[in-house]
Amino acid sequence: MLQSLTVSNIVLIEQLTLQFAPGLTVLTGETGAGKSILLDALGLALGSRADFGLIRQGHDQAHVSASFALPANHPAWQLVEEAGIMQEDEMILRRRLKSDGKSSASINDIAVSVGLLRQVGDLLVEIQGQFEGRGLLDISTHMTLLDRAAGHRDLLAKTKEGWQQWDIARKALEAARDALVKAKAEEDWLRDAVDALDRLAPEIGEEDSLIAQRTLLANVSKIGESLSLAEEAVFGELGAQAGLGRALAALEKVAPLAGGKLDQALDALARADAELSEANSAIQSAGHALEANPNLLQQLDDRLHELRQQARKHNCGLDDLPAIHQTLASRLAAIEDESGMLGKLGETAQKWQDYYLDMSRQLDASRKKAAINLDKAVLAELPPLKLDGARFTTAITPLHDAQWGPRGTTAVRFEASTNEGMNAGPIDRIASGGELARFLLALKVCLEESSHPRSLIFDEVDSGVGGAVAAAVGDRLSRLGASTQTLVITHSPQVAARANQHLRIAKTATDSGVVSATRALSDDERTEEIARMLAGETVTAEARAAAAALLEG
Numbered sequence: 016m017l018q019s020l021t022v023s024n025i026v027l028i029e030q031l032t033l034q035f036a037p038g039l040t041v042l043t044g045e046t047g048a049g050k051s052i053l054l055d056a057l058g059l060a061l062g063s064r065a066d067f068g069l070i071r072q073g074h075d076q077a078h079v080s081a082s083f084a085l086p087a088n089h090p091a092w093q094l095v096e097e098a099g100i101m102q103e104d105e106m107i108l109r110r111r112l113k114s115d116g117k118s119s120a121s122i123n124d125i126a127v128s129v130g131l132l133r134q135v136g137d138l139l140v141e142i143q144g145q146f147e148g149r150g151l152l153d154i155s156t157h158m159t160l161l162d163r164a165a166g167h168r169d170l171l172a173k174t175k176e177g178w179q180q181w182d183i184a185r186k187a188l189e190a191a192r193d194a195l196v197k198a199k200a201e202e203d204w205l206r207d208a209v210d211a212l213d214r215l216a217p218e219i220g221e222e223d224s225l226i227a228q229r230t231l232l233a234n235v236s237k238i239g240e241s242l243s244l245a246e247e248a249v250f251g252e253l254g255a256q257a258g259l260g261r262a263l264a265a266l267e268k269v270a271p272l273a274g275g276k277l278d279q280a281l282d283a284l285a286r287a288d289a290e291l292s293e294a295n296s297a298i299q300s301a302g303h304a305l306e307a308n309p310n311l312l313q314q315l316d317d318r319l320h321e322l323r324q325q326a327r328k329h330n331c332g333l334d335d336l337p338a339i340h341q342t343l344a345s346r347l348a349a350i351e352d353e354s355g356m357l358g359k360l361g362e363t364a365q366k367w368q369d370y371y372l373d374m375s376r377q378l379d380a381s382r383k384k385a386a387i388n389l390d391k392a393v394l395a396e397l398p399p400l401k402l403d404g405a406r407f408t409t410a411i412t413p414l415h416d417a418q419w420g421p422r423g424t425t426a427v428r429f430e431a432s433t434n435e436g437m438n439a440g441p442i443d444r445i446a447s448g449g450e451l452a453r454f455l456l457a458l459k460v461c462l463e464e465s466s467h468p469r470s471l472i473f474d475e476v477d478s479g480v481g482g483a484v485a486a487a488v489g490d491r492l493s494r495l496g497a498s499t500q501t502l503v504i505t506h507s508p509q510v511a512a513r514a515n516q517h518l519r520i521a522k523t524a525t526d527s528g529v530v531s532a533t534r535a536l537s538d539d540e541r542t543e544e545i546a547r548m549l550a551g552e553t554v555t556a557e558a559r560a561a562a563a564a565l566l567e568g
Contacts, residue, residue: 016084016500017140017470018105022056023078024071027522033533038515039496042504042533043544049520050504053533054142054474057081059110061140062133065118080109083139083470091138100125106139108132141469143455143476154441158427161409164462165385170378175421177371184364191349191360198346205347208328212343215321217336225319232312242302249291249298256291259284375423382411382427389461396457399487401480404435407442407454429454452476453488459499460491468499477507485509508548512565517541542566 021032027049044050055069060081070077083106085091092102100122109121110132120132162171198205231238249255263284270277322333329339349356386409393407408430416424430439433450442454452473459471477488489510495501496515505511519540520533536544542562543554550558 017502018082018084020053020057020060020082021078021080022053024074025056025059025069025077025079026052026071028052028056028532029071031533033518034535035500035502036516037496037500039493039513040500040502040516040518041511041514042502042518042520043506043511043548044520044533046506049522049533051474053520054472054504057140057472058142059112060108060132061136061142062108062110062120062129062131065110065112065129067112067114067116067118070112070114075114077112078109079111080107082107085139089138091135094135094138095122095127095131098122098125098127098131100127106135108136108139137469139469140472142472143452143474154428157409157429158422160429160458160462161382161385161389161427164389165381167378167381167385170374170381171422174371174374174378174423177367177374178419178421181364181367181371184360184367188357188360188364191357194346195349195357198350202347202350205343205350209340209343209347211325212336212340215325215336217322217325217333217340219334219337222319222322222333225315225322229312229315229319232315239302242298246295246298246302250295256288256295259288259291263288372424375419375425378423379411379425382423382425386411386427389458392461393454393457396460396491397454399484400453400457400491401484402433402450402453402457404433405450405454406432406439407457408439452478456488456491456495459495470500470502471495472502472504474504476503477505477510481507481509489513506548508545508562508565511541511545511548512562512568517544519544 016037017035019032019034022028023030033053042050042053052069055063055066056079059065059069060079083091084104085106087102091106095106096102103123107123109124111119118129120127120129122132122135247254251257263281266277266281266284270281322336325336326333329336331339390407390409397403397405397407410428410430412426412428414424414426418426429442431442431445431454432439433445437445439445442451453476456473456476473492476492477485480488485507486509488507489512492501492503492510493513503510503514511517517536517540518533519536523532542559545562545565546554546558549561
């Protein structure tokens, strides 16, 4: 629900804050007082195209903000959540225009695009009249209104699911076909590449291992020489082990005489002798290994060369070769398994296409049935609204398959003729602003509202009507106000008398120029205003009595 509207420096409005109540609110005032300016200002807050001519003369910027009270599950909260706007007690839409041609928008003081502001605005308010492609002028709303009348949410959800799954399956099939075409074009190259990598069987970390082995083998002579020197130094006639043996023999002779004091030394020398024996075995083993395969160095060089050649061929590192091998093998396997893979993807796509078309047919049938009932109901509402000779038709037409989408395979458009004998045409081209508003009024009273109704604003809904017709308009607006907040700019006393809240706009001359101001009227002031609307400039006692009668009725 729209709670308040604050306007600064918009044409005749210098500074204004309005509080709105539930139910039916009417806005009255003399012609030129600024009623349409208020609507233009609200439109800015709802994301309408920036009109910098609205900035009040003598000022360099204008500002508008609209505050809404919304339930926690309102779709507007879901929409703004993606922009990082968290749910609060209210949602405030702001718009600022600057005389340098710049415009900014925000929601709850977080900057947003004007496009998002408009999307949110369209979820919160429905404006009907001569107003920039909104209301019935927005053809995209026609299907929504018909679907609301049909109440087939389950069919809509299933049709959307069918479309989404079919779209996913089609894209997967198309991608597989494209990949297959590309793979076939290079099949011979693929086979050669996979064969080469099959033979090579590269492994991750292999380059470091090969380099380490190559370094070892390239230095066999140097290592062997060092092994010989080490062996002579430790195990030669004058080596460490021979000396150690002599030390052991000397201590063993005198150990019995030392009363156990040499036992620790003897144990240490014995351990050292054992360690030297183990070292001897290791040195000899290393020496034998160096001589085990004299051709290994060439083999290592050859493998490193092949690995590096394949890495250059595939423009990757040596450690990437195993993954490249697997990828190329998979592509080759896909070519060899062409019929099976494409067949499965094709079956999935066909399954979802059939499901989508079946749901679309059911949805289309439901829409046609709802259209018949809606047309009858709207036609019954037209004569009391001074649209006696008018006809209302819901046209449902098939779409070309390239235009199919999540809402089905048909288009919905409301058509009308406003005079007998006139061919029906698109309602937004046939009807005037006031007629459009009355057509929407008839539609609204025939439709069940959604769980999140938008505030309704009617401009010129009573244009060119009076008497019983104006009373009929007022009655229907009152009925709408009982379930949906409804705002009406009106010149009709019959409509004004049915309001739950009455706002009056008037302009006065001040030191800063002509200023338009709006305020809520008390009961007595309402009587006086309606009397003015009945009588004109001079309000008579008879007009006041007639106004009181309208308010009592």
